[in-house]
Amino acid sequence: MSETPAHSIAARLARRILLYATACALLIGGVQTLHLWQEVKQRFARSIEAVGLTHVPLLSVAVWDIEPDAIRRQLNQLASQHAIGHVRLVTDVGRVFEAGDPDALDYAEARRFDVPNPTRQGERIGTLEIVADTRAFYRELATTVGVGLLGYGVLTLLMCGMILVALRRELGPLRHIAEFVKTLSPERLTTPLTVDRGPRHQRDEIDLVVEGFQILQRGIDGHIRDLDHQVAARTRDLEGALASIRALSTTDTLTGCFNRRLFDERIADEVERADRYARPLAIVFADADHFKRINDTWGHNAGDEVLRAFSASLKAQVRDHIDWVVRYGGEEFVVVLPETTLDQARALAERIRVAVESEPLTINDKPIHLTASFGVAQYSPGEALADWIDRADKWLYLAKEQGRNRVCG
Numbered sequence: 001m002s003e004t005p006a007h008s009i010a011a012r013l014a015r016r017i018l019l020y021a022t023a024c025a026l027l028i029g030g031v032q033t034l035h036l037w038q039e040v041k042q043r044f045a046r047s048i049e050a051v052g053l054t055h056v057p058l059l060s061v062a063v064w065d066i067e068p069d070a071i072r073r074q075l076n077q078l079a080s081q082h083a084i085g086h087v088r089l090v091t092d093v094g095r096v097f098e099a100g101d102p103d104a105l106d107y108a109e110a111r112r113f114d115v116p117n118p119t120r121q122g123e124r125i126g127t128l129e130i131v132a133d134t135r136a137f138y139r140e141l142a143t144t145v146g147v148g149l150l151g152y153g154v155l156t157l158l159m160c161g162m163i164l165v166a167l168r169r170e171l172g173p174l175r176h177i178a179e180f181v182k183t184l185s186p187e188r189l190t191t192p193l194t195v196d197r198g199p200r201h202q203r204d205e206i207d208l209v210v211e212g213f214q215i216l217q218r219g220i221d222g223h224i225r226d227l228d229h230q231v232a233a234r235t236r237d238l239e240g241a242l243a244s245i246r247a248l249s250t251t252d253t254l255t256g257c258f259n260r261r262l263f264d265e266r267i268a269d270e271v272e273r274a275d276r277y278a279r280p281l282a283i284v285f286a287d288a289d290h291f292k293r294i295n296d297t298w299g300h301n302a303g304d305e306v307l308r309a310f311s312a313s314l315k316a317q318v319r320d321h322i323d324w325v326v327r328y329g330g331e332e333f334v335v336v337l338p339e340t341t342l343d344q345a346r347a348l349a350e351r352i353r354v355a356v357e358s359e360p361l362t363i364n365d366k367p368i369h370l371t372a373s374f375g376v377a378q379y380s381p382g383e384a385l386a387d388w389i390d391r392a393d394k395w396l397y398l399a400k401e402q403g404r405n406r407v408c409g
């Protein structure tokens with residue numbers, strides 16, 4: 001995920017709107033300034049025209065009567081009027097009277113009035129020149145433009161502020177959705193996304209996004225549940241298959257006894273336990289007598305049946321879940337007897353021998369008389385495993401040597 005900080009869309013939009021609104025305000029302000037310039041200029045011209053026309057008759061009399069003081073007084077009064085910067089009266093006899101601000105002397109822009117002879121119509125006795133007060137002109141223009149621009153500025157700022165507030169309120173849920181999605185983790189994937197839009201809110205694109213996301217979440221949730229069920233079912237199947245494989249790998253398929261592989265795996269543990277807790281441990285090697293003859297006489301299948309019956313006799317005589325019977329190879333079996341002394345093992349072997357001998361088997365409706373020989377050995381503390389097994393095997397060999405159907409050890 002990107003570490004670059006996320007900016008607010010509302011703030012960015014508000015900034016853009018402010019920029020565009022300022023540009024528009026400046027453009028409108030420029031056009032309005034031109035318009036106002038013309039307007040103020042015309043207003044000044046009208047003022048000068050009105051003032052000039054009002055004073056010309058009075059000046060006419062003062063000039064005709066040759067009264068310099070009256071002329072100056074009137075010119076001063078004229079110059080003190082709004083919009084008038086400087087006035088100059090030039091009489092036909094060459095006298096010049098001036099009043100007002102000398103900086104405003106721009107007679108190229110001056111408005112000229114003829115001063116008529118009050119006694120003879122149509123005759124001119126002087127010229128009155130009035131120059132506009134440029135400072136007052138620009139002051140008035142600046143004030144009018146400034147007020148206008150200030151109004152636009154305030155209006156623009158107010159509108160931008162209100163737009164920002166509205167945008168923040170409308171786009172607020174987007175930030176909430178973004179924060180929610182950002183903090184989603186695999187464990188919280190199905191946490192429902194909820195956005196409170198208020199009671200009078202009308203459904204819009206943000207709601208569509210939220211609804212789409214919720215549909216996606218439900219889909220993912222369903223998919224995860226399906227996967228969970230599938231995984232659980234597959235796990236059960238696998239565990240079953242594993243148990244079967246484990247049983248197959250440790251069990252002899254013909255007799256159901258443990259096989260040699262399991263014996264090799266577990267016998268060391270039994271020895272270790274006997275050593276650690278100083279407990280007795282014995283094994284009995286059991287071997288069907290003249291088994292080859294049974295095979296040869298009755299067939300291999302009958303031989304298999306005899307082996308099953310022989311192993312069943314062994315299992316019937318031992319303790320469940322304590323002793324364990326192993327098919328060691330061919331017609332040879334080993335019975336492992338934890339917590340059992342040599343005497344107890346001998347007695348057990350004798351019981352089995354008697355049971356095998358005294359219960360003739362009926363295989364394929366034919367009676368088969370079976371006997372078995374046994375070699376018994378108790379584990380001596382510290383003895384090598386192989387030596388102990390070897391001792392039991394030797395006792396079995398001796399039992400065979402001594403005529404079979406007996407227990408040695």
Ligand SMILES: Nc1nc2c(ncn2[C@@H]2O[C@H](COP(=O)(O)OP(=O)(O)OP(=O)(O)O)[C@@H](O)[C@H]2O)c(=O)[nH]1
Pocket residue numbers: 254287288289290291292293295299300301302303304307329330331400404
């Ligand atoms: N039917 C059958 N026969 C087996 C099986 N495994 C080994 N055998 C046979 O068991 C016979 C064992 O013969 P031997 O080792 O001579 O022993 P025995 O005939 O029992 O003679 P003693 O042990 O000396 O009494 C062989 O003929 C093997 O073929 C099996 O799984 N099924």
